[in-house]
Amino acid sequence: MTIPTRITLARLIMSPVFVVLAIKYSSTITLGKPDVLFLYLAMIVFAMAVISDALDGYLARKLNQRSRIGSFLDPIADKTLLLSATITLTFIDCGKLIPIFYTTLILSRELIQISGAIAIGTILGDIKVKHHWTGKFSTFMQVILIYSAFLVPSESIMLYLSIVGGLFIFISAALYIYAGLSQLPKEAHANP
Incomplete structure (x- = not known):
């Protein structure tokens, strides 16, 4: 498996991690005790996922490691990240x-x-x-x-x-x- 494909797979995994952290942060707000650790972790995970999107494409070109599976998974990882984050932040209380x-x-x-x-x-x-x-x-x-x-x-x-x-x-x-x-x-x- 190529390095860019591994990065893409990591981005796929980061999507549910972000969602769980955002929901956990929201639940601390609901309880009246906002725990900013969950906020910061959610933002860091999301930032890493966004950066990984640019990085996997760059490395695929730079290292000449384009692959069919990477080309297939990359847009799925992108859509999964952005859609899950947008839907989650539409319906939970996080600010x-x-x-x-x-x-x-x-x-x-x-x-x-x-x-x-x-x-x-x-x-x-x-x-x-x-x-x-x-x-x-x-x-x-x-x-x-x-x-x-x-x-x-x-x-x-x-x-x-x-x-x-x-x-x-x-x-x-x-x-x-x-x-x-x-x-x-x-x-x-x-x-x-």
Whole structure:
């Protein structure tokens, strides 16, 4: 197993660890005795997971250790981390919650992308996905929101960040849908 793949697997393991730490921190708040150790540990685990995302890709290229299993697991680890953190921080008390509309947008985008990829893959047998900067920015905003749920004392700031992030989720989803549809043969567009 390659080093980058091991890092990706570690990121997969960090997702439930983060969730447990965030829930544990939330339970200490509910009991009226916030234990910041759980807060700090959750933030450290999340930071390590985010850094590991950049590191595994860099090492795969630098060490020429790209693998099929790594290419398969990397996006799963990314989605698992960000979705589990976002959903958890939408529903637990850890400071300021991530607004439900934002989480709904994230889940809708993922469902549309997965459904579209399956449909286009079934028709064409192969899918070419080019990442767009709006998708990367919406992911960046999602990471900022996750940290903000712990650190930002203002609901209005959380709402603002959610609106900006949500706008880019919507734009990136529209661009990915357009890119997916443009891969279909012209006859598929003419005869729905």
